[in-house]
Amino acid sequence: MSTQATGRSLVVALPPHERSEVSVARIMWSVVLALMPTTLVGIWFYGIRAAVVTLTAVGASVVVEHVIVRYFFRRDTTTVTDGSAVVTGMLLAYNVPAGIPLWQLVVGAVVAIGVAKMAFGGIGNNPFNPALVGRAFMLVSFPVDMTTWPVPGSQGFATWNLDAVTAATPLGLVKEAGAGGLSAVADQLPSYGSLFLGNIGGCIGEASALAVVLGGLYLVWKGFVPWVVPLLYLAGLGLVTGIAWAIDPGTYIDPLYHILAGGAMLGAWFMVTDMTTSPMSLTGRMVFAASAGLLAGIIRLFGGYPEGVSYSILIMNALVPVFDRHFKPRKFGYGASAGGAA
Amino acid sequence: MTQTILFSVLVLGAVAAIFATILYVIAKKFAVEEDPRVGEVTEMLPGINCGACGFPGCPGMAAALVDAADGGDISHLNCPPGGQETMTRIGEYFGLEVGSAKETVAVLRCGGSCEKAPAKASYDGPRSCAVAHGTFAGENGCAFGCLGHGDCEVVCPFDAITMNPDTGLPEVDQEKCTSCGACVDACPRNLFEIRPVGRRDRRVWINCRNTESPVAAKKNCSVACIGCGLCKKTCDGIVQAITIENNLAYIDHDKCIACGKCVPVCPTNAIAATFEPPKPKPKKTETEPAAT
Amino acid sequence: MKTFSIGGIHPPENKLTADKPIVDLAPPAQVAIPVSQHIGKPAELVVERGTEVKVGTLLAKASGFISAPVHSSVSGKVKKIDTVVDAQGYRRQAVVIAVDGDEWEPGIDTTPDLVQSIPMDATSIVARIAEAGIVGAGGATFPTAVKYSVPEGKHVDTLLINGVECEPYLTADHRLMLENADELIVGTRVLMKAAGVARAWIGIENNKPDAIAHLQERLQTLSAAGEIPEGTLQVLPLEVKYPQGGEKQLIEAATGREVPSGKLPLDVGCVVSNVSTAIAVYHAVQKNRPFIDRIVTVTGKELVARGDGGNFRVRIGTPVSALVEAVGGMPEDTAKVVMGGPMTGKAITSFDVPITKGSGGLIFMRAADARRHAVGNCIRCSRCVGACPMGLEPYLLEKLVQAEMWEDAEREGIMDCIECGSCNFACPSNRPILDWIRLGKGRVGALRRSRAAARAGK
Structure with a gap:
């Protein structure tokens, strides 16, 4: 009877009947777009090899997930098609040196997608950032290839064998100098300008802080990243390294250098802000980011590796459930202005 | 080299010994005193922790049985999934009489299959009867009938319920069903009833829960009970097992003798039976005018 | 510009019928008036089959404190006491009346003249509101008289008139503010008198600048003429954000006060009524006319694109089919029909459903908009947490309900959920978060009742 009254079979669902245009795919592809400046800068400095490394990592990630x-x-x-595997592949590629043997990169992608992501049930269920797990795995498995840095921009665009010439990273130089004092390496350290614009040794994504920030700001503008989170990460890193610098400027380099050098920018804008592996409430995210920044500083100053971004984020990823339990959003009707009623 | 190996073995051995001692001491110190009979009775129970007995799992039932046995009477306790066999064994263990439980089975009281109650709308939400029940009356429009999303199938601990994709209704496998009652609680429309399996598995029940007016009920489903009373008239002359309330008949399973005479008289085929019911008598023409 | 502080979303507004004046829909051949159109106990029938009724005749009387009477919206004869499907397809008791002419009860002032002076005192105003069967016309359908019966010891200082209309598509209140501003102002003054407050605000989102300007102009003229004291009644423009029309959100936006969890607006000295409620109050108190009709926005992308749709003054009990006919039939590309707003309204499957006191809209949704998209994993993006105007964690509540962890869900504040749908709207994985939360609210509510019963039993 009701069919006769309406004339057709209607859809029934509970409200709301409206949906936001934002989908997982849109978020992920926006991140891909945000990574484009970094991609271009990487190709500018490391030539065709950087492009191939990126494509290999992305391709391997997508195939493994599929x-x-x-x-x-x-x-x-x-x-x-949701683009999350592409993002993981790109982030993995930007966390390795441009001269990495491609088969090692494929192994890294298999670990990143297969072990860190899909073994937990796929997108949304992974406790650790897949790209960083892949990178950590590669770092312990292929320590030499993972720390052989080609000199950026020193070779032609089409040069394939970058590993003939190697350069130390700025942070590596600082670490090496160690107790001997910074003066020993002062003339080898790149300027702040090069750190910001590019042209320094390191992973593909570490080449230019500016490119990373551009992408990050795009995500902030789209509303997918709260601006305060990356800033707090960098502030945490700056605080620890700043204290050390204030105590002994002869041994430790200043905090600005730490913030601009290495993977700090990439980590702050693209990995601390990873939705799945960070806490749910904004306060939780803020504390999470600041703590990860502090941890990164401590690892850089006192750890065995010159770089501490990946491990700082991975360690904090493990603590996300604790953050979720303790940092809750402010509920309506429970605050002081609500008369303290429970 | 040998020294290194020896040293490692010694250190690890010592560590192991220390931990073993700690574990032993703790296990002894914090050991929970338990009646050994509880453990033994638990062993005899099916071990599926369904809760149909009314106690929290099989150990809970075992503890209750031991308590009751100390009081000298366990006849009020029953394990539906274990059945008579299990209870007899437990009775022998305690040397006490056990109650004789009737064998029962879960029965679905809805005949609104895809064919009998065709869908008029299309539900767009989570596959859950509980959510669908809160959403609307149902794709076929019947506010009492099966929603077809299989909450019962999911909840059944014995895989005794399967959704039939052709009818859209769940089917109970009598062999597997233990009458634990999980489906009764899970169905948001209370469509399941635990009924005795009946002599030679013969049972008859009203395959509908719709209490709407006959017109409204028939609008959505061709096999809805309209409370016309023909079955009751038939049964009144035999065992008076049928009652009618709110346009809906109900067969009292304690009185019903599963003769099946009510099945063919139902004008809407709303009565289900597990056996081939007797052919209607030619007297049918007489009963019909009386009903209208 | 004020707005509420926690959460909120910006759904596409789609106010397609904002410039369509209200049209009176003639009474249909037959109406079915449900006896329960409000929150609380269903009304008790006082008519039977065959009773002759006029417009305004009492059909069923209130049966308890939280209840509301129901009046006939047409004149004619009671055909039968039957059931009629509600918006969800469940059958409810209703009085079916065959319409014959349009004769009104004597005593109802049917002239369009504006009655400015308010002779009644607060108690008789509240009694009149109760008799007229007025309920919150914004959709909550809580009996209005109960709201204004301020209990001993409670003090109310602010009246808020809700002209926010934050639901997309709906334009009924917008049109009322433009076309019936004077009635609205008198109705508001009646409510101020009933609640005993000296201050009232009409909250309007600034996507309705014409309504804001028009009401401000009317208020200025009236206070210049000495009809209303200066500054007591003001228009409060608000930033556009859903769900600003939620009672708690509106109070916070206007006064900065937060209604404590589990408490009422009265506890923070506020009362909130909808624009259509205020106008219904005007008619009840000043013109002796019970709640017998309401404005319904009939809209939808294709419907408006083909030039139909609009805002209709519809008698309560009119079947949806009469409205569908009035707009020239259901558009070809319709896959879902929503009664109410798109964020909180219900999808109906039958056009027999009657318009009730709480139904403010009828939306024909195109096939492209009707179906939900495929559900994906939660990616923990926390967009639902950011959207929730109550500061809850919808993703967590969804998980707890699916795991049937009722106590935990209760501790996480599931009962504070106002079911605004912001979480579902925001979710990029199209998860039916609110579907589950609603189920959980039902279960936790039952749990609370059984606990209360156990306590009472002891």
Whole structure:
């Protein structure tokens, strides 16, 4: 009868009947777009090799995810179109030296997607940032190739074998100088200008802080990243390194240098802000970011590696459930202005 | 080299010994005193912790049985999934009489299949009867019938319920069903009832829960009970097992003798039986005018 | 510009019918008036089959404190006492009346003249509101008289008239503010008298600048003429943000006060009524006319694109089919019909559903907009947390409900949820978060009742 009254079979669902335009795919592809300046700068400095490294990491990540979804999860659909595997691949590529052997990169992608992401159930379920897990795995498995840095911009665009010439990273130089004092390496250290604009040794994504910040600001403008989170990460890093510098400027380099050098920018704008592996409330995210920054500073100053960004974020990822339990958003009707009622 | 190996072995051995001692001491010190009979009775129970007995899992039931046995009477306790066999064994263990529980089975009281109650709307939400029940009356428009999302199938601990994709209704496997009652609680429309399996598995029940007016009920479903009373008239002359309330008949399973005479008289085929019911008598023409 | 502080979203406004004047819809051939159109106990029938009724005749009387009477919206004869499907398809008791002419109860002032002076005192105003069967016309349908019966020891200092209309598509209140500003102002003054307050604000989102300007101009003229004391009644423009029309959100936006969890606006000295409620109050108190009709926005992208749709004054009990007919039939590309606003309204499956006191809209949604998208994993983006105007964590509540952890859900504040739908709207994975939260609210509510019963039993 009701069919006769309406004339057709209508859809029934609970309200709301409106949906925001923002989808997971839109978020992920926006991140891909935000990584484009870094990609271009990487190619500018490391030539065709950087492009191939990026494409390999992205391709391997996408293929691994697709295979797992289709043949391990036995689903008819695939999840690679949401772009999250592309993001993971790009971040992995920007966290390795441009001269990395491609097969090692593929192994890293398999670990990143297969172990760190899909083994936990796919997007949203991974406790650790997949790209960083992949990088950490590569760093312990292929320590030499992972720390052989080609000199940026020193070779032609089409040069394939970058590993012939190697350069130390700024942070590596600082670390090496150690107790001997910074004066020993002072003439080798790149200027702040090069750090900001590019042209320094390191991973592909570490080449230019400016490119990373541009992408980050795009995400802030889109509303996918709260601006305060990356700033707090950098502030945490600056605080620790700043205290050390204030105590002994002869041994430790100043905090601005720490913030601009290495993967700090990439970590602050693209990895601390990773939605899945950071806490849910804004206060939680802020404390999370600041703590990770402090940790990164401590690792850089006192740890065995010159770089501490990846490990600082991975360690904090493990603490996310604790953050979620303790940092809750402010509930309406429980505050002081609500008359203290429970 | 040998020294290194020896040293490692010694250190690890010592560590192991220290931990073993700690564990031993703690295990002894904090050991919970438990009646050994509870453990033994738990062993005899099916071990599926369904809660159908009314106690929290099989150990809970075992503790209750031991308590009751100390009081000298366990006849009020029953393990539906274990059945008579289990209870007899437990009775022998305690040397006490056990109650004789009737064998029962879960029965679905809705016949609104895709064919009998065709869908008029299309539900767009989580596959959950509980959510769908809060959303609307149902794709077929019946506010009492099966929603077809299989909450019962999910909740059944024995895989005794399967959704039939052709009818859209759940089916109970009598062999697997233990009458634990999980489906009764899970169904937001209270469509399941635990009924005796009946002699030679013969049972008859009203396959509908709709209490709407006959017109409204028939609008959505061709096999809805309209409370016409023909079955009751038939049964009144035999065992008076059928009552009618709010346009809906109900068969009292304690009185019903599963003769099946009510099945063919139902004008909407709303009565279900597990056996081939007797053919209607030619007297049918007589009963019909009386009903209208 | 003021707004509420926690959460909120910006759904596309789609106020397609904002410039369509209100049209009176003639009474249909038959109406079905449900006896329960409000929160609280259903009204008790006082008519039976065959009773002759006029417009305004009492059909069912209130049955308890939280209840509201129901009046006939048409003249004719009671055909039967039957059931009619509600918006969700469940059958409810209703009085079915065959319409014959349009004769009104004597005593109802049907002239369009504005009655400015308010002779009644607060108690008789509240009694009149109760008799007229007025309920919150914004959709909550809480009996208005109960709101204005301020209990001993409570003090109210602010009246808020809700002209926010934050639901997309709906334009009924907008049109009322433009076309019936004077009635609205008198109605507001009646409510001020009833609540005993010296201050009232009409909160309007600034996507309705014409309504803000018009009301401000009317208020100025009236206070210049000495009709209303200067400064007591003001228009409060608000920033556009959903769900500003939520009672708690509006109070916070206007006064900065937070209604404590589990408490009422009265506890922070406020009362809130909708624009259509205030106008209904005007008619009840000044013109002796019970709640028998309301404005319904009939809209939808295709419907408006083909030149139909609009705002209709509809008698309560009119079946949806009469409205569909009035706009020239359902558009070809319709896959979902929503009664109410798109954020909180219900999808209906039958056009037999009657318009009730709380139904403010009828939206025909195109197939492209009707279906939900495929559900994905929660990516912990926390957009739901950011959107929730109550500061809850919807993602967590969804998980707790699915795991049937009712106590934990209760501790996480599931009962504070106002079901505004912001979390569902914001979710990039299209998760049906609110579907689950609603289920959980039902279960936790039952749990609380059983606890209270256990306490009472002891």
